[in-house]
Amino acid sequence: xxxxxxxxxxxxxxxxxxxxxxxxxxxxxxxxxxxxxxxxxxxxxxxxxxxxxxxxxxxxxxxxxxxxxxxxxxxxxxxxxxxxxxxxxxxxxxxxxxxxxxxxxxxxxxxxxxxxxxxxxxxxxxxxxxxxxxxxxxxxxxxxxxxxxxxxxxxxxxxxxxxxxxxxxxxxxxxxxxxxxxxxxxxxxxxxxxxxxxxxxxxxxxxxxxxxxxxxxxxxxxxxxxxxxxxxxxxxxxxxxxxxxxxxxxxxxxxxxxxxxxxxxxxxxxxxxxxxxxxxxxxxxxxxxxxxxxxxxxxxxxxxxxxxxxxxxxxxxxxxxxxxxxxxxxxxxxxxxxxxxxxxxxxxxxxxxxxxxxxxxxxxxxxxxxxxxxxxxxxxxxx
Amino acid sequence: xxxxxxxxxxxxxxxxxxxxxxxxxxxxxxxxxxxxxxxxxxxxxxxxxxxxxxxxxxxxxxxxxxxxxxxxxxxxxxxxxxxxxxxxxxxxxxxxxxxxxxxxxxxxxxxxxxxxxxxxxxxxxxxxxxxxxxxxxxxxx
Ligand SMILES: [Fe+2]
Numbered sequence: 001x002x003x004x005x006x007x008x009x010x011x012x013x014x015x016x017x018x019x020x021x022x023x024x025x026x027x028x029x030x031x032x033x034x035x036x037x038x039x040x041x042x043x044x045x046x047x048x049x050x051x052x053x054x055x056x057x058x059x060x061x062x063x064x065x066x067x068x069x070x071x072x073x074x075x076x077x078x079x080x081x082x083x084x085x086x087x088x089x090x091x092x093x094x095x096x097x098x099x100x101x102x103x104x105x106x107x108x109x110x111x112x113x114x115x116x117x118x119x120x121x122x123x124x125x126x127x128x129x130x131x132x133x134x135x136x137x138x139x140x141x142x143x144x145x146x147x148x149x150x151x152x153x154x155x156x157x158x159x160x161x162x163x164x165x166x167x168x169x170x171x172x173x174x175x176x177x178x179x180x181x182x183x184x185x186x187x188x189x190x191x192x193x194x195x196x197x198x199x200x201x202x203x204x205x206x207x208x209x210x211x212x213x214x215x216x217x218x219x220x221x222x223x224x225x226x227x228x229x230x231x232x233x234x235x236x237x238x239x240x241x242x243x244x245x246x247x248x249x250x251x252x253x254x255x256x257x258x259x260x261x262x263x264x265x266x267x268x269x270x271x272x273x274x275x276x277x278x279x280x281x282x283x284x285x286x287x288x289x290x291x292x293x294x295x296x297x298x299x300x301x302x303x304x305x306x307x308x309x310x311x312x313x314x315x316x317x318x319x320x321x322x323x324x325x326x327x328x329x330x331x332x333x334x335x336x337x338x339x340x341x342x343x344x345x346x347x348x349x350x351x352x353x354x355x356x357x358x359x360x361x362x363x364x365x366x367x368x369x370x371x372x373x374x375x376x377x378x379x380x381x382x383x
Numbered sequence: 384x385x386x387x388x389x390x391x392x393x394x395x396x397x398x399x400x401x402x403x404x405x406x407x408x409x410x411x412x413x414x415x416x417x418x419x420x421x422x423x424x425x426x427x428x429x430x431x432x433x434x435x436x437x438x439x440x441x442x443x444x445x446x447x448x449x450x451x452x453x454x455x456x457x458x459x460x461x462x463x464x465x466x467x468x469x470x471x472x473x474x475x476x477x478x479x480x481x482x483x484x485x486x487x488x489x490x491x492x493x494x495x496x497x498x499x500x501x502x503x504x505x506x507x508x509x510x511x512x513x514x515x516x517x518x519x520x521x522x523x524x
Binding site: 010125126127128129163164165166168170211262355356357360367 | 465482483485486487488490491492493494495496497500501503504
């Protein structure tokens with residue numbers, strides 16, 4: 001008798017998704033649906049100067065555009081959010097429209113909270129303490145990577161304590177994600193590659209996380225199938241709108257998967273590498289992922305069988321090779337050594353990784369920095 | 384002696400179990416982030432008509448004081464965790480791991496999650512201490 005029961009789970013995804021080339025021109029209609037009339041646009045200076053898709057968005061908003069805030073930086077923090085929230089309040093905005101990558105979207109989430117509750121975003125940091133719906137938020141991602149348009153977390157830099165903090169709350173899910181591939185047409189190949197590998201990592205980690213569930217599995221498997229087929233095309237042909245559309249949807253699915261299933265040791269290591277050695281997030285994940293997968297396989301040999309099947313591969317361990325092959329195809333370095341990381345910084349990376357929440361959900365439990373040092377040396381030198 | 388949860392007596396017993404725990408002394412030795420308060424939200428269906436607050440002054444592996452408190456006092460702690468009675472019961476019984484409870488929205492934290500995660504061992508040890516308190520649950524009394 002088969003007795004293996006499905007463990008209990010819950011899955012949340014309250015974001016409306018609107019997808020299609022040119023959909024950025026219809027944001028005004030999405031505002032109407034949310035009962036909003038004055039949009040405060042949050043972006044960075046690069047995107048604000050980026051061309052036709054952005055122009056179409058501005059034209060579509062017309063008189064409903066209350067103001068534009070283009071001062072978001074890579075590690076956006078409390079001060080930037082507070083400044084944006086004040087400008088939004090002064091402009092009489094009743095919703096926020098964020099156009100950009102993860103940093104812009106997370107800043108937009110922070111502005112929504114500060115605008116709704118008043119005071120500084122500093123006063124509202126926590127986990128699920130916001131009392132109810134926040135300022136309506138429409139998000140247009142401009143990379144196919146973070147999936148932040150469908151997550152309930154904002155990563156915010158605290159310049160006083162010099163570290164990143166998380167605002168995690170079910171009330172900061174954006175209301176609407178508008179997936180318009182036209183915003184991605186100018187993305188340079190190295191950024192396409194690293195952000196795309198971040199999304200692949202979200203999917204793989206959602207598949208191996210201790211919080212995995214059948215819904216996140218379905219989304220993650222669809223992600224790796226789409227990325228396997230279309231990421232190399234988007235990388236080789238930056239103006240291929242079909243490839244941009246598929247990879248944008250794939251990163252969105254991966255976002256919905258990992259915001260419920262969480263991520264694991266690979267992200268913990270990537271966060272450590274980001275903090276200690278300034279390795280870009282997507283690249284750090286891309287380099288570490290195959291090694292983390294092999295590390296996990298030693299404890300759970302069937303861990304990636306589902307993924308192997310979805311990719312048409314024979315066995316779970318071939319999925320790690322598939323990830324590494326994908327990185328090579330996209331011309332990304334596959335060792336930390338090649339990415340310019342000093343070997344003597346690995347101890348510090350291990351310390352940082354073990355204090356990161358993501359490590360808690362890894363299927364092969366790790367608690368002490370020493371336990372991952374051999375793994376980090378492999379990631380540094382290559383197998 | 385058995386203590387009713389939640390109550391001032393239960394909170395004090397919890398403090399004593401923490402201070403008797405070699406595991407907490409070790410895993411909590413680096414905790415210097417300040418006091419932690421817990422709020423059990425009102426549950427009229429079991430006769431709890433008001434929120435119940437508990438205040439734990441934790442420092443370097445030691446619980447310097449443990450007592451019930453008002454909501455205003457609880458708010459002053461750098462970390463305040465609020466949850467419904469049933470979820471606290473699950474934490475105390477060991478069926479709900481505290482960080483998983485936070486991520487899934489069953490427990491609500493006012494304060495910096497990254498600090499809690501950095502001291503995950505201490506947090507787990509506290510939950511294990513709570514499980515050791517000789518508890519009579521209010522709805523089972
Ligand atoms: Fe990521």
